[in-house]
Amino acid sequence: MADNNQNPHECPDTGHEWDGIRELTNPPPRWWSIALYLSGLLVLVYFILYPSLPLINDSTKGILGWTMIKEYKEDLAKVEARRAPFEDKLAEMSAQEILEDEELRNYAIGSSKVLYGDNCAACHGTGGIPNEGAGYPILADDDWLYGGSIETIMETLASGRQGMMPAHRAMLTDEEVDGLVQFVVNSSNGEATEAGWQLYNSKGCVACHGADAKGVRQMGSANLTDRIWRFSGEPDEIRHTILHGVNDASNPETRVAVMPGWNEKLAVKLDAQKWDEEPEYDGTETERLSETDIKKLAVYVHQLGGGE
Ligand code: HEC
Ligand code: HEC
Structure with missing residues (x-):
């Protein structure tokens, strides 16, 4: 039988022995001890630098003052700083000008996806294709009710639309x-x-x-x-x-087809522009989406379907 009780370093015996196996006192390998002390040190350094000990309402702060929410806000600020030059340009340009500038157009389309998902997809479906029979127009085709020029789309978004067809049941045999x-x-x-x-x-x-x-x-x-x-x-x-009919308030069975308006202030402005007048606001106009957001969405919708 092999001798399992070799003791090459001649270490002292602790005197413990089980079934012929003796416990010696040789130290663990050096690399192992160094790693152990280093990890202890790391805990201490971490403890000093970062928030660590939970207190009753708070925790120790750590000398770096780091918090997760702060890091998030800093990242967000970086993203916004990168977007700011684009946003500033979009604010000053017309939707038509944005459409003609490749870089800004791509930026507008990219940043519209979330806007569209949050505000429009519930009715018009993802990618402009609503559920069949839901009663909303497809935006991803070149068949337009009101028109697919960028100006018309801007008007549609700003003021909303509500096509009206009277009920004919009393007029026809x-x-x-x-x-x-x-x-x-x-x-x-x-x-x-x-x-x-x-x-x-x-x-x-x-x-x-x-x-x-x-x-x-x-x-x-x-x-x-x-x-x-x-x-x-x-x-x-x-x-x-x-x-x-459609949207005929006098008929309870009428079809309802209402496209909500998103920026009454812009609607007044666009209307005045058509007549070359100064817009007249009465102060009650609501803005559910900013003018810049509407421009982005108009560019997005324009490229979805056959924009005109
Ligand atoms: C509550 C449902 C609803 C929401 C939300 C909605 N729409 Fe509409 N949209 C409609 C309806 C209904 C029509 C058709 C109106 C009509 O028939 O007169 C329409 C029409 C349109 C048209 C005109 C299409 C054409 O053929 O001329 C465009 C463009 C449009 N919507 C874009 C949008 C965008 C962009 C958003 C998001 C900001 C949006 N809609 C949000 C219901 C909605
Ligand atoms: C006062 C204007 C008006 C009159 C008059 C009118 N319509 Fe319409 N009709 C509309 C509008 C606006 C729509 C689209 C509504 C919408 O999309 O919101 C419509 C929609 C329709 C549709 C739905 C088409 C589809 O693609 O689903 C049919 C069908 C229709 N009309 C047939 C008729 C017929 C037939 C007559 C004559 C008896 C008539 N309309 C008279 C305004 C009118």
Whole structure:
């Protein structure tokens, strides 16, 4: 049997012995002891430099005065310092100018993603594609109710939109409603009949949806000649729109389609600009998003769909 009780360093014996195994007093290896003392020292240094001992309401501060929240705030300040030159430029430029400057455009698009997610995605969906049948327009296509120029998008965001189509149930006979539903279905397939057009014209649809039924942007009336549906292309749903209208407050079954406004002050300013006037504020205008944020979002929406 091997002798497991070798004692090459001739260390003294502690006198303990179990089953023939003797306990000696040889010291641990030097590297090990140094590491032990160093780690003790490190604890002491850490203890002095950083917050360590918990007290009743607080803790010891450490001579560096470091705190996690302070570090976070410093990092945040660094990010903001890097953004500041961009933000300052955006504040002074028009949305059109931002669109034309590649660097600023990319910055605006990048920083809009959070803004869009926080304020718009609930209705318009991520990436501008809402849930089907939710009743919100797709922003990621080049079919526009109100228009896809950067100025029009700015107006849409600043003042909001609320297209209005009156309920027609009291104005039309059952046959006329059937005929108009058929007309809308046919028209979306490019197969509208002469009789259908006559009905469309004589019942006043033409006044809002236009002579070619492609919609009128000043009113946000939908294009009836394509298969991009604002609400739905199902005959029953088309019938519902015709009977009960859109945003017609006098009809409880009306479709509701409200795009909230985000900056009334900017809305007044943009409106005045159109007429080359000085904006007149009455002091009650709300600003849910800053003008700069709206510019960023307008640039973002413009590049999402086919901006014009
Ligand atoms: C409460 C739901 C809701 C929210 C939130 C919302 N929208 Fe809308 N948005 C609508 C509706 C409804 C319409 C269509 C209005 C109409 O039919 O008259 C619309 C229309 C638009 C249009 C016009 C599209 C066109 O074809 O002309 C744009 C652009 C737009 N929204 C962008 C945004 C952006 C950007 C945000 C975030 C700042 C936003 N919306 C937030 C509901 C919403
Ligand atoms: C006073 C203006 C007005 C009149 C009159 C009008 N509409 Fe509309 N219509 C609108 C507007 C505005 C919308 C879009 C509403 C929205 O998107 O918020 C709309 C939407 C529709 C839609 C929904 C299209 C889709 O893509 O889902 C249909 C269908 C429609 N109209 C058919 C008709 C027919 C048929 C008539 C004639 C009986 C008519 N409208 C008369 C303003 C009008």
